[in-house]
Amino acid sequence: xxxxxxxxxxxxxxxxxxxxxxxxxxxxxxxxxxxxxxxxxxxxxxxxxxxxxxxxxxxxxxxxxxxxxxxxxxxxxx
Numbered sequence: 001x002x003x004x005x006x007x008x009x010x011x012x013x014x015x016x017x018x019x020x021x022x023x024x025x026x027x028x029x030x031x032x033x034x035x036x037x038x039x040x041x042x043x044x045x046x047x048x049x050x051x052x053x054x055x056x057x058x059x060x061x062x063x064x065x066x067x068x069x070x071x072x073x074x075x076x077x078x
Contacts, residue, residue, distance in 0.1 A: 002075045006032060009068075011047040022072035026065075 002025070006015045009029045017028035033051055036044035054061040 001078055002072060003078045004029070004072060004075065006044075006047070008071070009047070010050055012043045018078065022069040025072065026068060 001018055001020055003016050003018050004025045005011075005017070006013045006029060009026075011029065011033065015032060017025040017032065019025040019028060030051055033044050033048040037048050054064050
């Protein structure tokens, strides 16, 4: 199990996401951003927009995805 925070994904808070794979924490961050914005937290709106934008640009999005997977792999087990 490894941990990444909202801030590590470019978000504004220190909420921790735990998972056994990079995909687990990426999905958790995506849901966190959606939930925060839907709940009226405007501080997460830019990060949500960035996250959505990555997937609209497949080449740039895949670069981000590969970097994030490498960052996750380098993290210590928690």
